[in-house]
Amino acid sequence: xxxxxxxxxxxxxxxxxxxxxxxxxWSAVVSVMLGIFAIVTTEILPIGxxxxxxxxxGVSDGTAGLMMTMxxxxxxIAAPAVTVVTARFDRRLMLCVFVLLLAVANFLAAVAPxxxxxxxxxxxxxxxxxxxxxxxAGLAERLVPPASVGRATAVIFSAVPLGxxxxxxxxxxxxxxxxxxTAFTVMGVLTAGVLVMLLxxxxxLPPVRVTRLRxxxxxxxxxxTRFAFLxxxxxxxxxxxxxxxxxxxxxxxxxxxxxxxxxxxxxYGAAGVLGNFLGGAWVGRRPRTVFGLAGGLIAAAxxxxxxxxxxxxxxxxxxxxxxxxxxxxxxxxxxxxSKAAPHAPEAASVLFTxxxxxxxxxxxxxxxxxxxxxxPSAVMLLGGGTAALMALAxxxxxxxxxxxxxxxxxxxxxx
Numbered sequence: 513x514x515x516x517x518x519x520x521x522x523x524x525x526x527x528x529x530x531x532x533x534x535x536x537x538w539s540a541v542v543s544v545m546l547g548i549f550a551i552v553t554t555e556i557l558p559i560g561x562x563x564x565x566x567x568x569x570g571v572s573d574g575t576a577g578l579m580m581t582m583x584x585x586x587x588x589i590a591a592p593a594v595t596v597v598t599a600r601f602d603r604r605l606m607l608c609v610f611v612l613l614l615a616v617a618n619f620l621a622a623v624a625p626x627x628x629x630x631x632x633x634x635x636x637x638x639x640x641x642x643x644x645x646x647x648x649a650g651l652a653e654r655l656v657p658p659a660s661v662g663r664a665t666a667v668i669f670s671a672v673p674l675g676x677x678x679x680x681x682x683x684x685x686x687x688x689x690x691x692x693x694t695a696f697t698v699m700g701v702l703t704a705g706v707l708v709m710l711l712x713x714x715x716x717l718p719p720v721r722v723t724r725l726r727x728x729x730x731x732x733x734x735x736x737t738r739f740a741f742l743x744x745x746x747x748x749x750x751x752x753x754x755x756x757x758x759x760x761x762x763x764x765x766x767x768x769x770x771x772x773x774x775x776x777x778x779x780y781g782a783a784g785v786l787g788n789f790l791g792g793a794w795v796g797r798r799p800r801t802v803f804g805l806a807g808g809l810i811a812a813a814x815x816x817x818x819x820x821x822x823x824x825x826x827x828x829x830x831x832x833x834x835x836x837x838x839x840x841x842x843x844x845x846x847x848x849x850s851k852a853a854p855h856a857p858e859a860a861s862v863l864f865t866x867x868x869x870x871x872x873x874x875x876x877x878x879x880x881x882x883x884x885x886x887x888p889s890a891v892m893l894l895g896g897g898t899a900a901l902m903a904l905a906x907x908x909x910x911x912x913x914x915x916x917x918x919x920x921x922x923x924x925x926x927x
Contacts, residue, residue: 577883674785754895784838
């Protein structure tokens with residue numbers, strides 16, 4: 513069955529209105545971007561607060577890692593499910609519903625008296641991730657004129673690396689100053705502000721493109737999509753299997769804590785922003801090279817941490833390398849999925865979201881199991897080995913130099 517996307521119109525005249533001013537259109541784009549930023553930041557917020565949250569409830573670091581595991585699994589399920597079930601609902605309404613759910617989840621975590629309520633809040637986060645991202649990632653073409661769609665899409669996707677690299681140090685800083693519950697409260701307030709922006713800036717968006725299950729099934733038969741799955745699985749498994757537990761590593765191996773950990777994570781975040789810009793500049797022409805290089809740098813940094821991470825200067829250098837590398841990962845992965853399915857952008861976005869989120873959960877879960885049974889250094893070594901496998905797979909793909917129509921990801925200049 514061919515992979516196609518069914519297009520329907522829901523408005524009275526069968527057209528999507530483009531009469532809004534450019535300012536309002538870009539305000540809507542920024543609103544969607546901030547929604548994704550709030551989602552990504554909320555998702556990874558527990559990483560920098562892991563030990564303090566675990567201590568509050570008397571659970572191990574590995575058990576506390578369930579806060580990272582649960583949202584990813586739920587998001588992986590919610591992404592395709594929400595896309596199909598809500599296909600005929602107004603997209604603006606669905607965005608607002610999911611952001612409201614995220615705000616409630618943050619406030620619930622902030623006041624939870626027992627750990628299982630924190631986990632309930634993380635389930636709500638997972639549903640929001642899968643639903644909002646699958647809808648919001650493809651909205652640029654409906655918010656701005658055709659000539660601006662590329663730039664608007666880049667703005668929306670910039671929320672992923674920015675949230676990924678800034679969320680942990682921001683949460684750690686707030687947690688150190690006022691406690692981990694305050695960090696969740698701040699995120700709840702921020703999310704409520706995003707909800708107001710969505711209500712004010714995003715116009716009604718009746719569904720005009722319906723992605724059905726057969727479209728997703730067709731993409732899974734695509735060689736480029738399957739290879740994107742493989743690379744994404746390996747590098748995200750390696751990153752979140754290790755980075756979820758970077759705070760215990762810094763405490764137990766580097767022997768630093770408190771404000772210094774916050775500083776180091778802020779440096780990591782800044783390096784990640786740099787990696788995002790560098791990756792974004794090159795990924796359009798050389799997606800395989802960017803993705804493979806990112807995986808190789810993550811492998812090098814994590815494999816060297818058990819030795820080089822024993823000193824403050826050594827761990828800082830390795831965190832900078834790690835941050836630059838991971839900053840390029842989300843945009844490289846998403847670009848690979850998009851190039852593999854240029855005819856079905858919403859479906860490609862769903863598969864990107866599902867694969868990324870499911871692997872975040874597996875990585876956090878695997879890292880927690882290893883940490884509880886061995887040590888933070890062992891976690892880094894296993895994660896580094898996994899990232900090395902990803903880099904080798906990407907390198908083999910480059911060496912093969914696949915050409916022709918069946919290889920949509922062939923890089924410019926490598927034919």
